[in-house]
Amino acid sequence: MEIITGKSSFFLLINPWITDFAAYDLWSRPLALLYLASLLRDAGHGVFLLNCLDHTEDAGTVNKHARPVRRKFGTGKFIRTEIEKPWALERIPRKYCRYGMLSETFRKKLTGLPGPDVILITSTMTYWYPGIRQAAEIVREVFPDSPIILGGSYARLCHEHALGLPEIDFVFPGKIADFPSFLNEKLGMELANSHSWKHFSRYPFPAFDLWEPRPLEAVTIMTSEGCPFTCPYCASTVLHPGFTKRSPGDVFMEIEYWHEKFGVEDFAFYDDALLVDNRNHLLPVLSKVRDAGLRVRFHTPNAVHVRELSEEVCEALKASGFETLRLGLETAIVSRAAQRDNKVKSGEFSRAMKNLLKAGFSPDQIGVYLLCGLPNQDPSEVEYSINIVKECGGSPYLAEYSPIPRTEMWHEAVRVSPFPIEKEPLFHNNTLFPCRSHRFPVSELERLKQLARRARSLAGHQKPGENDPEIR
Numbered sequence: 001m002e003i004i005t006g007k008s009s010f011f012l013l014i015n016p017w018i019t020d021f022a023a024y025d026l027w028s029r030p031l032a033l034l035y036l037a038s039l040l041r042d043a044g045h046g047v048f049l050l051n052c053l054d055h056t057e058d059a060g061t062v063n064k065h066a067r068p069v070r071r072k073f074g075t076g077k078f079i080r081t082e083i084e085k086p087w088a089l090e091r092i093p094r095k096y097c098r099y100g101m102l103s104e105t106f107r108k109k110l111t112g113l114p115g116p117d118v119i120l121i122t123s124t125m126t127y128w129y130p131g132i133r134q135a136a137e138i139v140r141e142v143f144p145d146s147p148i149i150l151g152g153s154y155a156r157l158c159h160e161h162a163l164g165l166p167e168i169d170f171v172f173p174g175k176i177a178d179f180p181s182f183l184n185e186k187l188g189m190e191l192a193n194s195h196s197w198k199h200f201s202r203y204p205f206p207a208f209d210l211w212e213p214r215p216l217e218a219v220t221i222m223t224s225e226g227c228p229f230t231c232p233y234c235a236s237t238v239l240h241p242g243f244t245k246r247s248p249g250d251v252f253m254e255i256e257y258w259h260e261k262f263g264v265e266d267f268a269f270y271d272d273a274l275l276v277d278n279r280n281h282l283l284p285v286l287s288k289v290r291d292a293g294l295r296v297r298f299h300t301p302n303a304v305h306v307r308e309l310s311e312e313v314c315e316a317l318k319a320s321g322f323e324t325l326r327l328g329l330e331t332a333i334v335s336r337a338a339q340r341d342n343k344v345k346s347g348e349f350s351r352a353m354k355n356l357l358k359a360g361f362s363p364d365q366i367g368v369y370l371l372c373g374l375p376n377q378d379p380s381e382v383e384y385s386i387n388i389v390k391e392c393g394g395s396p397y398l399a400e401y402s403p404i405p406r407t408e409m410w411h412e413a414v415r416v417s418p419f420p421i422e423k424e425p426l427f428h429n430n431t432l433f434p435c436r437s438h439r440f441p442v443s444e445l446e447r448l449k450q451l452a453r454r455a456r457s458l459a460g461h462q463k464p465g466e467n468d469p470e471i472r
């Protein structure tokens with residue numbers, strides 16, 4: 001393999017297909033890859049971003065059942081192609097699909113490009129690796145001599161497994177800040193701006209200007225990296241140790257930039273702890289947005305912390321254009337919540353709901369995530385939580401537990417799961433209900449999903465029986 005020196009190089013960055021039983025575009029954007037693109041560009045290199053999930057590609061050619069229905073605020077469906085189920089999922093009586101552009105289109109796009117010096121593929125859910133493998137196989141056929149590096153969450157959480165993917169040359173197990181030294185070590189390549197990679201708070205804006213589809217429907221934005229909490233089921237502290245905030249002025253400039261230059265109206269926050277220290281962080285951003293008169297809408301697909309929803313915060317959210325709110329309640333049984341995390345104390349949830357409703361949010365705007373299928377969980381706990389959310393005027397969403405390697409709860413999940421989750425990431429798929437038990441079988445999950453759907457329907461959110469995009 002040729003060693004790359006200090007000259008300007010060409011990087012091909014790929015957001016691969018999703019392979020699963022269901023997938024929904026809830027502002028899903030590979031933000032780390034977009035940051036990488038902007039940092040590489042700042043270092044003077046050529047960058048091309050290829051988004052396999054571009055829902056506009058092939059929309060006119062696939063049959064009508066596979067056509068992606070788009071919904072408001074830049075969300076919607078992807079194009080899908082039914083593919084053979086991997087062995088581990090053979091018994092699931094549902095169609096298994098590859099989400100994103102057709103493979104012929106992907107190949108055609110690749111063949112139109114000059115040979116890259118480096119190819120970077122990102123990854124998210126651990127059990128979506130078949131989509132990465134399929135993309136890498138085509139990439140390898142088209143560019144037999146270009147080194148392929150795999151990064152992202154799967155590469156970090158299942159590093160050993162990822163090393164076994166045949167077409168991948170290198171698996172990058174670190175965070176963005178570690179990438180320059182990795183590139184130097186593996187390919188002998190030095191990045192002129194390696195110091196700029198060290199501090200998240202000083203990164204250039206992510207390269208949404210290279211993103212397709214166009215026009216930009218929505219932009220995802222991170223005002224902080226990491227989370228000060230350490231919930232045992234969550235990978236935040238593993239993937240982003242520490243908690244770093246950008247300055248409110250910088251966040252505002254980013255919102256203004258995408259709005260003014262690209263006409264973006266919808267912004268989805270990707271923060272894990274958006275409301276923490278809000279008086280010094282988010283509230284100043286929102287006040288700048290209001291002062292500037294920007295006509296924008298905000299969404300929080302990642303749950304915000306219930307404890308922080310004071311009257312003042314709820315009023316500011318409403319006045320600044322928040323449209324979609326997701327709250328992290330996880331469980332309404334306070335003693336259980338205290339065992340798992342320290343996010344919600346008794347009375348905080350009902351107070352938060354009162355404040356949100358008083359500020360003018362409608363129940364269908366307030367989605368509340370409830371964890372479902374945790375190791376040793378009793379279904380009655382979830383049912384109780386659904387009822388609490390309903391009584392308080394919110395819309396319950398079941399977040400089906402997917403075991404994540406390297407989290408605190410992982411070992412308990414390995415112990416109780418009837419599947420060999422330690423050996424095979426496909427068994428992490430929440431459609432499988434990986435930590436099912438005699439006490440909490442799949443039939444109970446289905447019953448609870450119905451209850452949650454009915455509660456959302458009462459809140460005016462969905463028709464009963466309509467598939468819930470957020471669950472999967």
Ligand code: SF4
Pocket residue numbers: 227228229230231234235236237272273328341343
């Ligand atoms: S508060 Fe949310 S992001 Fe933070 S550790 Fe807990 S689940 Fe993860």
